[in-house]
Amino acid sequence: MSASLIHLVRHGEVFNPDHVLYGRIPGFGLSELGARMAASAAAAKVGHPITRLYASPLQRAQESAAPWSTTFGLEIHTDERIIEPWNSFEGKTFEFGPSVVLHPSAWMLVRNPFRPSWGEPYREIVTRMMAAIEDAWAATESGEVALVSHQLPIWMVHRHLAGEPLWHDPRRRRCSLSSITTLRREGDRFVEVDYENPAAALQSAATDLGAV
Template structure:
């Protein structure tokens, strides 16, 4: 039998005092609060005694650090899968990115097609690689669950794909908070989302969630 459930876990708060869009830039790790959020996320499933058999994370620092509490609590090694990574984005390292582009003619091609989007990796590409990673994870164990630690937009693309919703969306309306857990099961010949939880909700009030693409 393949995995029972796949848990898509978002990383915790990132130390980003300048409020830049960090994307794939190196050196953006978790804040002190972010480590606490990641710990709360791992603790929540440990307290439910779920059989986590495998742990995989995006190669970026913030996801690798967010995976550490899971590794400790479940006695697992952190594997890395580049398919779980944050999408590319031409505005990396900037503040007020899209508004500034409106008054910078050289950057107008970057924002020409928000449905794609033209400023970074296409939504269809993000969804395809994430769903491939989910499918591989599901097939990789004989039983139990697999945890995939990723980023907001990639996880949201899985959500919208499985719901049959268009991939273009308002980023302000994403339901994927810091250290949240989106759980999938395989029913018939398809994956379905069966739950969404926010184990670090008590820490959200003091968290700063900026910088995601």
């Protein structure tokens, strides 16, 4: 036997009053609202047989995994492969998007949006995420698995499984704070079977500017 479902969970809102593009910079934990978001994600799966739990090593992911650990009585297994992608904008305080062209120092970084030239290649993100998902599925004797990760890695899995190009407009990602993207194994591949936004009622008060 192996896992019946894989839930890819995004972390909650980060305490980031200076709007830093935090990426992998340490020390960025959840805000009070973010903790509530994370709790709502775990609560959304009460009644499901969640039997294994993984999280990115970054503080915001570990803190977002904590309600799952408490709710389901599970150890948090840290997996480096589901971490936020590295990028060259870490530490900057301007919003990542079309307005980046107003910053000449960034022009070389955005010369190739298809790879992308400013950070970890999309294909490499897919490769490590799918390896982590495969291992989590195989390591779980029964029940469902939660992997607490980040927006771009989860969105890359979505586009990969949907057969869509990996390059995209970051403003159009469907991966809200504390959202849950669910996969199921069918034959020799994974398919996406559900998307939930249990923290939707909290979104209007949240800030989501820390990653690219």
